Amino acid sequence: MTAVAPVAEESAAAVAAEFTALYGYEPTGVWAAPGRVNLIGEYTDFNEGFVMPLALPHTVVAAVARRDDGVLRLHSADAPGPVVELTTGSLTPLSDGGWAAYPAGVVWALREAGHAVGGADLHLASTVPTGAGLSSSAALEVATALALNDLYELGLTRRELALLAQRAENAFVGVPCGVMDQMASAACEAGHVLHLDCRDLSVRQVPFDLSAHGLCLLVVDTRVKHELGDGAYAERRAGCEAGARALGVSHLRDVPFAELHSALARLDEELGDELDGEKVRRYVRHVVSDDHRVERVISLLDAGDIRAAGAVLTEGHISLRDDLRISCPELDLVVEVACAGGALGARMTGGGFGGSAVVLVEAAGAEAVTEAVREAFAGAGFAEPRVPDGLKYVPVSSSLSGV
Secondary structure, eight states, X not given: OOBSSOOOHHHHHHHHXXXXXXXXSOOSEEEEEEEEEESSOOSOGGGTOEEOEEEEEEEEEEEEEEOSSSEEEEEETTSOSOOEEEEGGGOOTTOOXXXXXXXXXXXXXXXXXXXXXXXXXXXXXXXXXXXXXSOHHHHHHHHHHHHHHHHTTOOOOHHHHHHHHHHIIIIIIOOOOOSHHHHHHHHOOTTEEEEEETTTOOEEEEEOOTGGGTEEEEEEEOOOOOOGGGSHHHHHHHXXXXXXXXXXXXXXXXXXXXXXXHHHHHHHHHHTTSHHHHHHHHHHHHHHHHHHHHHHHXXXXXXXXXXXXXXXXXXXXXXXXXXXXXXXXXXXXXXXXXXXXXXXXXXXESSOSSSEEEEEEEGGGHHHHHHHHHHHHHHHTOOOXXXXXXXXXOOOOOSOBOO
16 A cells, blocks of 8 residues: 555555445555645646645545456546446547546546556545645645556656656646646645656655744635636636737747846737737736746745745736736635734645645744634635634655555
8 A cells, every 4th residue: 555645544444444334345455645735836737847845634535446348437435426437448538527527537548558458446535725726636646646556566756657647638638737746645645745847757855844934834725616627727728829820939938037127128029918918928928937936935934034935926916917917806815814913925726726825934923814814714715714723734745655
């Protein structure tokens, strides 16, 4: 039994017992993978730029047994309905399979890559909030990939598994995401944020010991559900690709921040005043600036000045709100109220249009900031946000060890 996040023995045992009750025999093992928050670097991954995610203690746990008869049976403790039964030889991309498309897509991606995965029985349970921008789908994919990698003795590395999980989400589910979420779920280490170069997938574990500095990172779930498959994400990706073509580069990562002003002037000439051109210029400005913000945060963390990174987070939110335009009133309210209430910085995290915000705050002031956000939501008539203790940042381990 392997995992990229620690899972309490009682949790693993409970999921295994549910598997046994469901299928009538014991699973071979239990695997787990965590959700993530992204500290800084949003919509930069598919532009082959830089990101800085960290793993949450919230996980997808999968009890799994191998089958060799071509049957794939899937069940989730968190989704209503019976066992979903499929055959590995007839898996069809973009078939709108709901939650089951994510683990099924992993099986499809493995088989497409030439790995002889003959089937499996899976029972899944998750503590990663869905629709909160915390990568519940990537955790589901990575947990499934880990299990199949072990059960079929494929010998794939975490990087290879992350790429296959990304292919499952891109080509099978139909969400054109970058690789950040899957790499974060597969590779984050305790007490660090992951500096990921999305071009060559090289990684650096950057120390991020908040407690040693008297800080904590709140993750505020606005409870506004987001849906990346609705076209808005794809439209922004297409706009970024159009900007790269107009600038004569393969990806926006190749536009240096020092040359951003001249690059935007070139886009003025190339794209003119049409609406699409205005969007492309905004998207380019955000991506190039956010890559630079990642570099600034790394420098601050390396210097031991975590507090100063807060202002960079807030700056990133303004860019996401005004240039990329993927925020929403609830996310904006979290950032505004948290910063006014003494937080060092805050920003929305994830794909946007809802989901969560991260708030860097002095540990001693965390409760006051949390209460101020709750009061502001009530005053605005919004649903109460979720800011439970369990969504404060707690280091997790990504070492492959027994559950």
